[in-house]
Amino acid sequence: MAWFSRLFSGQETPNPALTAGQQQLIAAWRQLPVPDLQRSHYRCRYVVVDVETTGINVRTDRLCAIGALAVVDGQIDFKDAFHLLAEPAEPGADPAPGLSVRPHSEPVAGHPLVDALISFLHFVGKAPLIAYNVPFVAAMIERTLTECLGIDWGLAWIDLAWVMPDLFRDVEHAGGGLDAWLDHFSIASIRRHHAVSDAYATAQLLQITIASGAHKGFMTPASLIELEKARRHLHQSG
Amino acid sequence: MSNSATEMLVAACIQFLQAHPPFDRMEAEALRFLAEHVRLAHYPKGAQILSSEMGVARTLYILQHGRVQVRASGVASSSNVESAPNTLGPGQAFAIAALMAQRPTSSSYVAREEVFCYELPADDFFTLTQKSTVFNLFCSQYIAGLLRQSQQQLQLQFAQRAAEQKTMNSPLAVIVKREPVSVAPETSIRQVVALMADRHLGSMVVVDADEQPVGIFTLSDVLKRIVLPGTSLEQPISSVMSATPQTLPLAANAHDAALAMAMHGIRHVLAVDEGGRLKGVVSERDLFKLQGAGLRQIRHAIDAASSLDVLQHAREDIRQLSLTMLAEGVGGQEITQFISTLNDTVTRRIIEINLDRHDLYGIDWAWLSFGSEGRDEQTFISDQDNGIVYICTDIMDRELTQLRFLDFARDVNADLDTCGFPLCKGNIMASNPGLCLTLEEWEERFAQWVRTPEPQALLNATIFFDFRPLYGRFNLAHRMRLSLFRQTNGNPLFLRMLAQNALSVSPPLGRIRDFVTSDDPEHSGTIDLKKYGVRLFTDAARVFALARQVEATNTATRIKRAGALMNISQEDVAASLEGFNFIQLLRLRHQHFEQEHGRAGDNFIRPDELNEIERRILKEAFRQARKLQARLKLDYQL
Secondary structure (H helix, E strand, O other): OHHHHHHHHHHOOOOOOOOHHHHHHHHHHHHOOOOOOOOOHHHOEEEEEEEEEOOOOOOOOOEEEEEEEEEEOOEEEEEEEEEEEOOOOOOOOOOOOOOOOOOOOOOOOOOHHHHHHHHHHHHHOOOOEEEOOHHHHHHHHHHHHHHHHOOOOOOOEEEHHHHHHHHOOOOOOOOOHHHHHHHHOOOOOOOOOOHHHHHHHHHHHHHHHHHHHHHOOOOOHHHHHHHHHHHHHHHHHO | OOOHHHHHHHHHHHHHHOOOOOHHHOOHHHHHHHHHHOEEEEEOOOOEEEOHHHOEOOEEEEEEEOOEEEEEOOOOOHHHHHOOOEEEOOOOEEOHHHHHHOOEOOEEEEEOOOEEEEEEEHHHHHHHHHHOHHHHHHHHHHHHHHHHHHHHHHHHHHHHHHHHOOOOOOEHHHHOOOOOOEEOOOOEHHHHHHHHHHHOOOEEEEEOOOOOEEEEEEHHHHHHHHHOOOOOOOOEHHHOOEEOOOEEEOOOEHHHHHHHHHHHOOOEEEEEOOOOOEEEEEEHHHHHHHHOOOHHHHHHHHHHOOOHHHHHHHHHHHHHHHHHHHHOOOOHHHHHHHHHHHHHHHHHHHHHHHHOOOOOOOOOEEEEEOHHHHOOOOOOOOOOOEEEEEOOOOHHHHHHHHHHHHHHHHHHHHHHHHOOOOOOOOOOOOOOHHHEEEHHHHHHHHHHHHHOOOHHHHHHHHHHOOOEEEEEOHHHHHHHHHHHHHHHHHOHHHHHHHHHHHOOOOOOEOOOOOEOOOOOHHHOOOEEOHHHHHHHHHHHHHHHHHHOOOOOOOHHHHHHHHHHHOOOOHHHHHHHHHHHHHHHHHHHHHHHHHHHOOOOOOOEEOHHHOOHHHHHHHHHHHHHHHHHHHHHHHHHOO
16 A cells, blocks of 8 residues: 555655755655565565663663664675664663654754664665564664654564464473573574674574475465464454 | 674674684684675575585585585495485585585585574685685695595495405305316317317316216326326326316305315315306416405516416406505505506516527616606506617627617517517617617717707607616616716706697696597597696606706606705695696596406596596696696796
8 A cells, every 4th residue: 555655654744854865865765665575585685673772661761772684585694784873772871962862852954863764764675574572673663763754664564472483383482582582593692682683683583484484384474474463363362 | 885783793703703613714804704795594404405406506605503414415326325424513614615616516415403504605705715825725625635535435436346356255156257168087188188278278177977077187287197107198088187076066155265275285176066067167376366466476476487478467467456456545656656566577577588588698788668667657558668778899799789689679579568568659669779779879869859859859858768777787777867967957948848848738627617628529528638637747747857857757756856956845746746646546547447348448538427526636636737837837938
């Protein structure tokens, strides 16, 4: 429904604080074609993301960093990776002035974060997004995008926290979270809780997931989305 | 685009690689290049990562996580069944050989568990080999490791064939091939002896009406029982035969036969079936062949030989023993030297036998060998290349003396031919008046070639300057050598021309294809390993040796000795010798197969029929030849 979102995006008031160049870049992102989610895992580009935040409250805590990397045709290329630093995560550390994103604070056009977020938009393109614990990750990123760029991201998300238990039913996984999965597949972290490191670890989980999915008949991003939806439905109604 | 995310991932990759050889020793810049250009791929348990069906290798794999099972596939035959399946773990790389040869891999690689691999595209792989000497060395050593594997494979192939051949454990049924010839007891001695002479039999079995052996009569009995006692030839054979001969069932093995012979002091054992009927004769000689004649026995047999018959057998034994050596994994250099040494022994014996009939007493002379024999590099199909040098004190006697030597040489050449050294088509033989010369004549001839290096003179140099004394006064050859060095030293132009001549043939390495093969329709698709292989090394080595006054004629020795004087590193010397030896080994193997299939045996090998490893090594061998040629170009500014 591209026309529909475009209809609404037209109604979105462009943030007056953005420069013409920035608005142009955002418009260019909007024009990017939406990839076909029916193509094989090994013929598409996923973007795996993770975030660092000041806490776990979606409404009050702030985004400190985004780590993202692409899994293209099933492979990870280190050059196809992205790191966005909004604010040092260390509590108590005095954030550099103008670098932090506070709720409802007006972003400034000259603000480096705006350019960084626009770069991030273009890094992701319209690729399907992968995260572990999507509700939190998505909320943090999307809120920031809306606040700073005034856009509604609207990309497809796939949550490994939901997909993996379905594909690896024989794995004992009593709510151990990401760490339990990494342990199970003995994937080493470079630096746990660093956004890029966690995104890298999650990307390796994605590689394992799509291999197992392809083996069990879930060959495409769309099929993983369906799988997640069905599982959520089952759990919420049960 | 350099960013902090990439930076972090690359740094982590570098850290991983640094924990594993050869990357731990790799230059920082090259290591960074590697880490920046790999991609991380995942393979689930049981997935085929790489196999020969996937075509030319396009990627280097470095295992990051998990284990991979390697199974040899494609490469010839059952010999690989023996090699246990191999497992690779984190930090180990694969597909190096296939990448370097730009061919499909010969093994298949299967993930034994969840596997993560760093993968480097072929182009980046080649860039890396250029950037990093450490990595380059690693890859060459990896190939060298494969060389050893290949030699083991070769040995295995031969060992298997040797096993198929008869051993001392084989039953007599396998050993006796010929239909036994037998006669009835009442046959006359005359008939029996005639039959034996006619069929070249060493023994005759006498059987009764049921075909059961009742006696045996051998050649040695002729003397003792017929000639000396003056027995009438019309008598029946039963009157002179040895009655109740030793028999063994067909199922008995060669060991049993050897034991029976030792116990009863006899030379023949009869093999019979269940009904006691004669099925074959096993002689001591048959068993001797099975045991595989040892070097000492052969030498002993040659030294004691009084007739060409024995020497002919010795030639066959030499061939057999060389084959055994081939099977035992002895190198090409050792085998060719071994063949040359034993051929020398045979030749010396033939010379000695002929000296009994030709009086050369009082004359100083020496028998010379040239060409491959002069270099101690004979293969299974080398022909004769020989000559004579002698001293003639009185110029008036010269012609007469030469005639005596020519007479002698003609007989030796003919006898050598009988014993399996074919006459030289180019008439490079001592019986050629042009090659049966006095010391002064030889010196004059050498001097002339050196002073006027026209094409024919250069060609002669490649044959005759590799002379080696075989019999007689060795000091004559030494004087020839010194005089040759004086000439070559005083004529730098000659060595330059000889170098140029050596460079006229290039290693058959293709720019696009691996090898340049013959365009002669009769031998299309082949490489002449003599002209385009061995000769590249021998020609270069000859120039090296003459320039540095190294007396040796053997190519390996020349390269070693001259190499030391030329400041060529030991590794480089070893590498070129390895290349040379590999080519010799391929030649020997090829000649052996050809001869086994009843063909004459030549030097045309088909690179297509070699396995991947052998092709790879052959290419490397040719590169070594190119290195020697490069040195010649440098030395003589060609």
